[in-house]
Amino acid sequence: MTAFFALLRRDLVVAGRNGLMLLMATLTQPVLVVLVFGNILPRLHLVADEFRTVMVPGLMSITMLMAGVQGVLMPLTIDLSGSREVDERLLAPISVLGVALEKVVAGAIHAAVAGLIALPAMMLLMHRVTGVSVRPAWGALLPLVAASGLLSAAFGLTLGTRVQPRYSGLLFAVVLGPLMLFGCAYYPWASLRVLGPLQYVFLLNPLVFMSEAMRFSVTPDVPHMPAPLLLGGLAAFSLVFLLSGARAFERRTVL
Amino acid sequence: MASVLIIEDLKKTYPGTRRTPPVEAVKGISFTVEAGETFGLLGPNGAGKSTTLGCITSLVRPTSGTIVVDGVDARREPLRVKRLIAVVPQTRNLDRDLTVRELLVYHGRYFGLPAAEREARADRLLQEMQLADKAQAKPLTLSGGLQQRAMIARALMHDPRVLLLDEPTTGLDPQARRALWDTLRGLQQRGLTIILTTHYMEEADRLCGRLAIIDHGTILTIDSPAALKRSLPGGHILDVWVRSGTPVGPRLERLPGVLRLENVARTGEEDGLERLRLFVDPGDGLLDRVLRAVREGGGDLHHVSLTQPSLEDVYIHLTGKELRE
Numbered sequence: 001m002t003a004f005f006a007l008l009r010r011d012l013v014v015a016g017r018n019g020l021m022l023l024m025a026t027l028t029q030p031v032l033v034v035l036v037f038g039n040i041l042p043r044l045h046l047v048a049d050e051f052r053t054v055m056v057p058g059l060m061s062i063t064m065l066m067a068g069v070q071g072v073l074m075p076l077t078i079d080l081s082g083s084r085e086v087d088e089r090l091l092a093p094i095s096v097l098g099v100a101l102e103k104v105v106a107g108a109i110h111a112a113v114a115g116l117i118a119l120p121a122m123m124l125l126m127h128r129v130t131g132v133s134v135r136p137a138w139g140a141l142l143p144l145v146a147a148s149g150l151l152s153a154a155f156g157l158t159l160g161t162r163v164q165p166r167y168s169g170l171l172f173a174v175v176l177g178p179l180m181l182f183g184c185a186y187y188p189w190a191s192l193r194v195l196g197p198l199q200y201v202f203l204l205n206p207l208v209f210m211s212e213a214m215r216f217s218v219t220p221d222v223p224h225m226p227a228p229l230l231l232g233g234l235a236a237f238s239l240v241f242l243l244s245g246a247r248a249f250e251r252r253t254v255l
Numbered sequence: 256m257a258s259v260l261i262i263e264d265l266k267k268t269y270p271g272t273r274r275t276p277p278v279e280a281v282k283g284i285s286f287t288v289e290a291g292e293t294f295g296l297l298g299p300n301g302a303g304k305s306t307t308l309g310c311i312t313s314l315v316r317p318t319s320g321t322i323v324v325d326g327v328d329a330r331r332e333p334l335r336v337k338r339l340i341a342v343v344p345q346t347r348n349l350d351r352d353l354t355v356r357e358l359l360v361y362h363g364r365y366f367g368l369p370a371a372e373r374e375a376r377a378d379r380l381l382q383e384m385q386l387a388d389k390a391q392a393k394p395l396t397l398s399g400g401l402q403q404r405a406m407i408a409r410a411l412m413h414d415p416r417v418l419l420l421d422e423p424t425t426g427l428d429p430q431a432r433r434a435l436w437d438t439l440r441g442l443q444q445r446g447l448t449i450i451l452t453t454h455y456m457e458e459a460d461r462l463c464g465r466l467a468i469i470d471h472g473t474i475l476t477i478d479s480p481a482a483l484k485r486s487l488p489g490g491h492i493l494d495v496w497v498r499s500g501t502p503v504g505p506r507l508e509r510l511p512g513v514l515r516l517e518n519v520a521r522t523g524e525e526d527g528l529e530r531l532r533l534f535v536d537p538g539d540g541l542l543d544r545v546l547r548a549v550r551e552g553g554g555d556l557h558h559v560s561l562t563q564p565s566l567e568d569v570y571i572h573l574t575g576k577e578l579r580e
Binding site: 002003006007009010014017082083084085086087088089090091092093094095253254255 | 309335342344350351352361409
């Protein structure tokens with residue numbers, strides 16, 4: 001366990017040093033989206049006022065997904081494709097699985113912090129806007145943020161180990177882009193009832209459960225997925241990505 | 256002396272893919288390394304050196320065989336073995352986000368060294384490796400030689416029983432190479448057990464107490480560099496360059512004092528010259544006899560060179576080819 005926490009400490013210290021960059025990467029998207037969709041478009045009467053409330057948890061989940069995936073994917077891609085800095089970790093007195101798990105925990109912390117920074121930033125930007133109902137229930141929010149962070153980072157581990165580095169640019173356009181559009185970030189899953197059975201196809205998207213978890217704990221007035229379903233979804237996707245990522249990680253690092 | 260490393264019948268076959276067949280990288284090698292010894296694995300690229308090293312570190316999973324490091328079975332207890340060994344890999348893999356000093360301190364943390372000890376040890380190793388003035392530098396700003404020394408300093412942080420170096424001087428300029436040899440000699444004098452792979456003959460000759468010459472996944476021979484050189488027939492090498500219409504090899508081979516003849520691969524003919532390598536016992540009149548034999552065969556002796564064998568000669572003798580770079 002000593003090695004695990006030493007590695008985690010190293011990752012958090014290095015992340016802290018790049019804090020300003022990470023902050024910019026975290027805040028740019030939610031802040032700009034809030035400005036456009038929360039201020040400009042409603043004034044032009046191009047979007048409904050309710051949208052301001054609906055998008056806040058969604059933007060939180062997108063922010064966490066990006067932070068978690070990038071926090072694991074980027075360093076892993078560099079590591080596995082050439083620098084082999086990962087070998088030092090693998091030679092430390094820790095199992096291969098432990099090294100993979102540490103990466104996920106570091107990524108999860110990164111994602112959770114990003115989400116918890118994005119939320120107050122958005123609330124601050126809209127604190128004067130009328131009709132916005134963002135009322136975080138912190139007791140539920142914090143564990144759900146942690147669970148969403150874990151899911152994002154585990155997803156990053158799977159992508160980082162199973163997708164060849166030369167395709168990682170494509171990943172954002174072809175995988176993460178669609179996930180975000182169909183991730184119930186900008187509309188509640190409950191409202192998709194209008195699509196009929198298609199509503200259930202959305203459950204194949206892990207981001208849906210993150211968005212609904214945030215909706216559940218940040219904007220309780222908006223209709224949201226029942227708690228057992230969203231918890232089950234978060235747990236199931238986390239587990240699948242952890243297992244598949246850890247297996248691929250071992251295959252890529254131990255020949 | 257106790258054996259610090261015992262390898263028995265180690266085999267490693269990398270599984271193939273749909274397009275490539277499996278690769279049998281190590282085909283059953285065995286050797287032991289004694290405490291305080293510097294042991295070299297000498298061979299061309301692709302001979303199986305790095306795979307053997309990888310199996311010791313647990314970064315390569317052996318197909319079969321036994322590896323025991325200081326009494327600990329590496330396949331059963333890899334975590335305990337990781338504490339006993341330290342590795343300087345072929346790829347420079349210093350943590351680019353940390354300073355040189357932090358690299359060492361964090362490495363100490365990974366191995367659970369108490370704070371005071373890891374700080375003191377980092378400072379001592381920075382001094383020893385002449386990196387003190389680079390303590391606050393990021394590793395990627397250092398020259399190749401300094402990065403290599405930083406990797407050795409990092410490896411020594413957890414006070415290993417065995418230091419494994421994979422091609423430690425590949426890519427270094429001659430000065431940096433020599434400086435690194437001095438560093439390694441310092442470690443030898445302190446009694447550290449060192450295992451290194453190399454394809455540089457001079458490096459193997461100067462640093463290693465014993466050598467395994469390895470090719471195509473098998474060990475061809477194991478001995479000290481001096482003994483390996485003595486093992487060549489006759490103990491001397493006479494290289495003969497002749498210009499001749501008919502092959503003179505058979506004539507030379509029959510001469511008294513000539514113990515063996517080898518046609519050296521790839522250097523057969525240059526400008527119509529034929530190069531022949533004779534393993535000889537240089538006695539009275541040998542050169543005379545060679546000259547006469549060439550003339551009688553209708554040839555022309557262009558020039559000769561009589562040398563003591565080098566490790567490269569041993570290698571060529573054993574494998575029948577020159578070392579592939």
